[in-house]
Amino acid sequence: MFAEPSAPVSGGRTPTVIRVLVLATFVVILNETIMINAIPRLMVDLAISDRAAQWVSTAFMLTMAAIIPTTGWFLQRVSTRQAYAVAMGVFLAGTALSAAAPSFAVLLLGRIIQAGGTAVMMPLLMTTLMTVVHEHDRGRVMGNVTLAISVAPAMGPVISGAVLQIGSWRWLFVLVLPIAGVITWLGLRQLENVGEPRAGQIDSVSVALAALGFGGLVFGLSRFESGNFTSPALIVAAGSALIAGFVLRQLSLQRSGTPLLDLRVLLSGTYTKALVLMSVAFMAMLGSMILLPLYLQNLRGLSPLATGLLVMPGGMAMGLLGPTVGRLFDRFGGRLLVIPGSIGIAASLAGFTQISMTMPYWQLLGLHVLLMLSLAAAFTPVFTLGLGALPQHLYSHGSSMLGTLQQVAAAFGTALVVTVMSARSTTLVESGADAVTAHLDGMRLAFLVSAALALIVVIMAVLLPSRAVAREQFEETETIPEFAKS
Structure with a gap:
């Protein structure tokens, strides 16, 4: 994707590609925090424990940790439009599934799918910004990006609190769905590709090590709040060992030029x-x-x-x-x-x-x-x-x-x-x-x-x-x- 980038632009205007990606990133990050206040309502409506309800956030975080290590490889192998279409398409599918979820298991699956789309958006935005914006303008443009990605998590709990005062938790997804759909449509109309994708095979062993290692580490750390130290510590140790294996694998793959994550x-x-x-x-x-x-x-x-x-x-x-x-x-x-x-x-x-x-x-x-x-x-x-x-x-x-x-x-x-x-x-x-x-x-x-x-x-x-x-x-x-x- 970024092997042969266009010359970085300099001037007072933020490139259209960055404006589109910032808007989309705002929506997916808003969704990441919008469920914070809904956990008590989920416990009642779906008849689950507080521990189970916390998984709507934990599963999101686990999925992000497991997928993000693969995005460096992914973004170099697809065009900007393809990466955007995949990310927003997956996010829309997860949002629709979550809104219609008949059970907690389906809701959890929807949140995992949402996280899969969200995991691509931030690396896509940051990589594109560094590629198309001139070095002398990056602070200004990065500042505008901060405006979007900082306001979104701050607004999430407030919006969810207001919605939950008058409606079901399902409306948290129903309201996001059309907004994300419109942004996806506008993005695909206006987005231009940056650079050319590069061919390359994905290393399935690296994917498995990254997913199990980083996912296991985050899962183990999230379990420490239960008060049981032995089991979480063992999970963290196993995740750390898999990450060590992932690192050794990347160092080996760097000799052939195809690491999943270039260290x-x-x-x-x-x-x-x-x-x-x-x-x-x-x-x-x-x-x-x-x-x-x-x-x-x-x-x-x-x-x-x-x-x-x-x-x-x-x-x-x-x-x-x-x-x-x-x-x-x-x-x-x-x-x-x-x-x-x-x-x-x-x-x-x-x-x-x-x-x-x-x-x-x-x-x-x-x-x-x-x-x-x-x-x-x-x-x-x-x-x-x-x-x-x-x-x-x-x-x-x-x-x-x-x-x-x-x-x-x-x-x-x-x-x-x-x-x-x-x-x-x-x-x-x-x-x-x-x-x-x-x-x-x-x-x-x-x-x-x-x-x-x-x-x-x-x-x-x-x-x-x-x-x-x-x-x-x-x-x-x-x-x-x-x-x-x-």
């Missing part, structure tokens, strides 16, 4: 630092996204809709700041943004360690807005710096690895904070503390762990360069460049 992206020091920073920041962010609703609903007694409205300004602020961050990045480079952003992430998470039953809502709102603004200041430059440090023929593989590790980081962050919170709460209850005090103290400790993780983000931010100047060095030091070009 030579890690030869770029800038990309590797950006990868670590993004993964740890995502881990800390997801942990806070789990803890804050639990605090607001379980301890402060807010409704799901009120909770969504309270956290919406932070997501909106993050999205609205995105274009400004992008323009500042194009003008001044990354360090001016990433270092203050990483410090802001650590400071906001440290502030959440002071939560109490009487903390004013305006303070919670302020801390959440600070967190989201800090993430906006970090994410846009880090995405652009990391991918910009790679040669063009590795853009799709770099996007794929970023997406994969984001899913793993999300699962690890969630498992970590829930495990820390539960362990602390249980210990205090057994010591004679009341349940509310124990739960609150467990949440404070979990936020403290997230704040400690954010210190790693600060360190990596200091190590990043202001500009993606490492690409030329990467191309000079790459040990086997001809394999990637074959």
